[in-house]
Amino acid sequence: MTGLLEISGLTKRFGGLVAVNDVSFDVRPGEILGLIGPNGSGKSTVMKLIMGIERPNAGKVRLNGVNLAGRPTYEIARAGIGIVFQHSRPLHRQTVLQNILLGLLPDRLTAMRAGADAIAHATAIAGRVGLGHVLQCLPATLPFADLRRMELAKAIARNPLVVLIDEPFAGLTSGEVKDFSDLIVSFRDEGRAVLLVDHNVKSVAAMVDRVIALYLGEIIAQGHAADVMADETVRRVYLGGGITTHERPVAIFANTQPILAVKDLSVFYGKAQALEKVDLTLHPGEFVSVVGLNGAGKTTLFNAISGFVAYDGAIHWQGRARTGQSAAAIARAGLVHCPETRELFGDMSVAENIALGGQFLPGPERLERQAWLFELFPILKARLQQSARTLSGGEQQMLAIARALMMNPQLLILDEPTLGLAPVILGQLSDALKYLREQTNITILLGEQNVTFALPHADRVYVLEHGRMIWEGTPTRFAGEMAENFLQA
Amino acid sequence: MKNQRIIVAIVLLALAAAPWIGISDYIIGVLTMICFYGVFAMSWDLLFGYAGEVNFGPSFLIGLGAYGAGLADADLGLPLPLCVALGTLAAVLGGLLLAIPALRLRGPYFGLITLVAVLLLQDAIVIFAGTTGGEIGLSVPDILSVNATVNFYYALGLLVIAGTVLLTVANSSFGLILQAAGQDAIEAQALGFNVVKYKIAAFVLSAFFSGLAGAMLVFYLGTASVDAMVDIAVGIQVIIAAVLGGRRTIIGPVLGAAFLIGAGEILRPLGQVSGVVVAAVALGTILIFPNGFLGLLRGRHSA
Numbered sequence: 058m059t060g061l062l063e064i065s066g067l068t069k070r071f072g073g074l075v076a077v078n079d080v081s082f083d084v085r086p087g088e089i090l091g092l093i094g095p096n097g098s099g100k101s102t103v104m105k106l107i108m109g110i111e112r113p114n115a116g117k118v119r120l121n122g123v124n125l126a127g128r129p130t131y132e133i134a135r136a137g138i139g140i141v142f143q144h145s146r147p148l149h150r151q152t153v154l155q156n157i158l159l160g161l162l163p164d165r166l167t168a169m170r171a172g173a174d175a176i177a178h179a180t181a182i183a184g185r186v187g188l189g190h191v192l193q194c195l196p197a198t199l200p201f202a203d204l205r206r207m208e209l210a211k212a213i214a215r216n217p218l219v220v221l222i223d224e225p226f227a228g229l230t231s232g233e234v235k236d237f238s239d240l241i242v243s244f245r246d247e248g249r250a251v252l253l254v255d256h257n258v259k260s261v262a263a264m265v266d267r268v269i270a271l272y273l274g275e276i277i278a279q280g281h282a283a284d285v286m287a288d289e290t291v292r293r294v295y296l297g298g299g300i301t302t303h304e305r306p307v308a309i310f311a312n313t314q315p316i317l318a319v320k321d322l323s324v325f326y327g328k329a330q331a332l333e334k335v336d337l338t339l340h341p342g343e344f345v346s347v348v349g350l351n352g353a354g355k356t357t358l359f360n361a362i363s364g365f366v367a368y369d370g371a372i373h374w375q376g377r378a379r380t381g382q383s384a385a386a387i388a389r390a391g392l393v394h395c396p397e398t399r400e401l402f403g404d405m406s407v408a409e410n411i412a413l414g415g416q417f418l419p420g421p422e423r424l425e426r427q428a429w430l431f432e433l434f435p436i437l438k439a440r441l442q443q444s445a446r447t448l449s450g451g452e453q454q455m456l457a458i459a460r461a462l463m464m465n466p467q468l469l470i471l472d473e474p475t476l477g478l479a480p481v482i483l484g485q486l487s488d489a490l491k492y493l494r495e496q497t498n499i500t501i502l503l504g505e506q507n508v509t510f511a512l513p514h515a516d517r518v519y520v521l522e523h524g525r526m527i528w529e530g531t532p533t534r535f536a537g538e539m540a541e542n543f544l545q546a
Numbered sequence: 547m548k549n550q551r552i553i554v555a556i557v558l559l560a561l562a563a564a565p566w567i568g569i570s571d572y573i574i575g576v577l578t579m580i581c582f583y584g585v586f587a588m589s590w591d592l593l594f595g596y597a598g599e600v601n602f603g604p605s606f607l608i609g610l611g612a613y614g615a616g617l618a619d620a621d622l623g624l625p626l627p628l629c630v631a632l633g634t635l636a637a638v639l640g641g642l643l644l645a646i647p648a649l650r651l652r653g654p655y656f657g658l659i660t661l662v663a664v665l666l667l668q669d670a671i672v673i674f675a676g677t678t679g680g681e682i683g684l685s686v687p688d689i690l691s692v693n694a695t696v697n698f699y700y701a702l703g704l705l706v707i708a709g710t711v712l713l714t715v716a717n718s719s720f721g722l723i724l725q726a727a728g729q730d731a732i733e734a735q736a737l738g739f740n741v742v743k744y745k746i747a748a749f750v751l752s753a754f755f756s757g758l759a760g761a762m763l764v765f766y767l768g769t770a771s772v773d774a775m776v777d778i779a780v781g782i783q784v785i786i787a788a789v790l791g792g793r794r795t796i797i798g799p800v801l802g803a804a805f806l807i808g809a810g811e812i813l814r815p816l817g818q819v820s821g822v823v824v825a826a827v828a829l830g831t832i833l834i835f836p837n838g839f840l841g842l843l844r845g846r847h848s849a
Contacts, residue, residue, distance in 0.1 A: 130735035168719040
C-alpha cells in the first residue's frame with residue numbers, strides 16, 4: 058500500500074542551523090506513526106512544515122499525490138490534514154460546543170449561522186471524545202484533560218485524512234492516557250493516518266505501528282517500536298547512566314554564616330495555601346537540591362525567595378533580614394533566579410540576551426565573563442547571532458543559565474532546568490553544574506522533579522510535598538529513606 | 547443575554563422619546579454627538595475586540611468618509627445622499643488599501659501603519675488646502691436638517707442600524723471565526739480558515755460604518771475639519787470610548803462614548819481642565835476595570 062501522506066527530501070534551515078535535513082517518510086491510511094526525538098531534534102519543525110506553519114526550504118509534502126509544500130496552512134488544513142497542538146488558546150467566551158462547532162464552519166465570509174446538522178455533528182463529536190456532559194460549559198471551567206479532548210474534537214471535526222498530534226499524553230494521568238490512546242486508535246481504525254510526535258518513545262510504544270527517530274534534524278532509526286528502542290544510536294542519544302552521588306562533607310559548610318536562611322515561609326494564592334511554614338538554609342558555596350513533584354510548591358518557594366510573590370515569614374540574606382526589596386534589587390544583590398519558563402527575550406539574539414545579563418558589569422569584566430561562559434556552553438558561541446526564539450529547548454536552557462551567570466550571582470536558583478529536555482542535553486547541563494560546583498564559589502539552589510538529575514551534584518537535598526518540607530538530608534541518605542516513596546509517588 | 551436585549555430596547559425607546567420630554571436643543575445636540583461617536587467606537591471594537599487588531603487610525607477612516615462626502619458636496623455639488631455614499635466608499639476603499647498590506651504583517655506593525663495613515667491624511671488635507679480648506683476646514687453647502695430633533699433621529703437611526711449589523715456579525719459564525727483568528731491565528735488556520743480574509747472583511751465593515759458616520763457628521767456639523775474628524779486626538783477618543791465601555795461587546799463602546807461626550811459637556815465650564823478630568827476618570831476606570839463598563843456589569847451578574 059502506498060502512503061497517504063508522503064514526505065520527501067524535507068529540509069528547513071533557520072539561519073545557519075539546519076533544523077530538518079532531507080527527511081523522507083510516509084504514513085499509510087490506517088496507520089499510527091510515531092515521530093520521536095529529543096528536544097531540538099527537529100520533530101516539531103517537521104510537524105510545522107507538514108502543516109504549512111513553517112515553509113520548507115526544500116522537499117515535498119504530498120497528500121494523495123498532491124504536493125502541498127509551501128501552501129498556506131488553511132489550504133493544507135482544507136486538503137485534509139488536521140493538527141492537535143500541545144498548547145492552544147480556546148475561545149474563552151464560547152462554550153465547549155461552540156468551540157467544537159468552530160472546526161465545522163465553512164471558510165466563507167457569508168457563514169452567519171451554524172445549521173442544526175452542524176450542531177448535531179459537533180454534539181456527536183463531543184460525545185465521542187468524552188465531552189458530552191460539559192457541552193455548555195466555558196473552557197476555563199474545564200480540567201486540563203478535557204481541554205485536550207476539546208482540541209482533539211476540533212481537529213477531527215473536519216474529518217481529516219491525516220491527524221498530527223503533538224505530545225499526545227503530556228500532562229495527563231495514567232487513566233486519561235488510556236482514554237486518549239483508545240481515541241487515537243479509533244482514528245486509525247477509521248482509516249485515518251495518524252502521526253504522533255513525542256520526545257519519548259516509551260509513551261507511544263504501545264500504540265504505534267511504526268516509529269521514526271529523529272536526531273539533529275535527521276532520521277537515525279525507523280521500524281517497529283521495539284527495534285527502534287533497541288537501536289544502538291537511539292540508546293546513545295537517549296539513555297543516561299545510573300545515579301552516583303558526590304556530596305561533600307556537611308562539616309565544610311557547618312560553621313559558615315548561611316548566605317540564605319528562610320524561616321516559616323508561607324504563601325497563599327487567594328485562599329489556597331501554596332507553601333506552609335517552610336524552612337530552608339543555604340551555606341556559601343553549597344549545592345542544594347529541592348525535589349518535589351509538579352505542584353509541590355518548588356516554583357512558589359523560589360518566587361518568594363526572589364521577591365516575585367508576597368509571603369509570610371522571614372528571609373535572611375547574608376545574615377540580614379530582608380524587607381521590602383524589589384525583585385530587581387534582590388537580583389542585583391546577587392540572588393539570581395533562572396526560572397522554569399526561562400523567560401528569554403525571544404526576538405533578541407543570543408549575544409543580546411547575554412549582554413543584557415551583564416549590564417551591570419564593567420566592560421572588561423563583562424568580556425571576561427562572556428568568554429568564560431562560551432567555554433562552559435560552546436554551542437552558544439556558534440549561535441551568537443541567532444534569535445533566542447529559534448534555539449532548541451536545550452540551547453535555550455543553556456542561554457538562560459548563561460544569562461543568569463552574567464549577573465555575577467552569589468546564589469543561583471535553577472528552577473526545573475531539565476523540563477522537556479532529552480537525556481543527551483541533560484548530560485551537558487549536568488557537566489556544567491558540576492563545573493560550577495567545583496570551580497566556582499557560587500551557591501546553587503536547584504529545583505527538580507527529575508531526581509536522577511537533582512542528586513548527583515547535591516550536597517544536601519530537601520523534599521517538598523504539598524507545600525511542606527517533609528525531609529532534609531544528604532543524597533546518600535535520600536536513596537535509603539526517601540527514594541522509595543518519592544519515586545513511586 | 548435576553549435581559550440585555552430588553553435593557554437595550556428600553557434605552558433606545560427612551561432615547562427616541564427624549565426630544566419630546568422638553569429637553570433643550572443643546573442636550574439633543576449632545577445626544578446626537580454621542581450617537582456618532584458610538585458608531586465610531588462600535589466599529590473600532592469589531593477590529594480590536596474580535597479580530598484582535600489594534601487600529602490606531604479610526605480617524606483615518608472617519609476622515610476619509612468626512613472629506614470624501616464634503617468634497618463631493620462642496621466641489622461637485624452632488625446631492626447629499628450621493629455625497630454620503632461617496633464618502634463611505636472612500637473610507638472603504640482607503641481602508642482596503644491600508645488593510646491588505648498591513649494585515650499581512652505580524653506583531654505591532656498593523657497598529658503602527660494605521661497610525662501613520664492618519665498623519666498622512668492629515669498632511670494631505672493641509673497640503674491641498676486649496677481644495678480641502680486645510681486647517682480652517684471645509685464648509686459644505688448642504689446640511690442634514692436645520693431641526694435638532696431631525697438631526698438626532700438621523701444619528702440615532704445610524705446608531706441602531708450600525709449596532710444591529712455589527713452585533714449580528716459579531717455573534718454569527720463569521721464573528722466566531724474572527725475571534726479565533728484574533729486569539730490564535732495559527733490554530734484558526736490549522737482549522738482551515740483563511741485568517742487574513744476574515745480580518746480584511748472585518749476591517750472593511752469597520753471602515754464602512756466609520757466612513758458612513760464620518761460622512762453624515764459633516765452634514766450635521768456643516769463642515770469637515772481636521773480637528774473634529776481626522777486628528778489623532780479624535781481617534782484616541784474613539785479608542786478610549788471603546789475600551790472604557792467594554793472590549794468585545796459592541797454595545798459597551800456606545801456606553802463609553804456616552805460617558806466621554808457626556809462628561810466632557812457637563813464639565814465644559816471647567817474649560818481646559820475638563821479634558822484632563824475626563825481623561826483621568828477614563829484612565830482610572832480602565833486601570834481598575836480593564837473589562838470596561840459592560841464587563842463590570844456582566845461580572846456582577848455572573849458573580
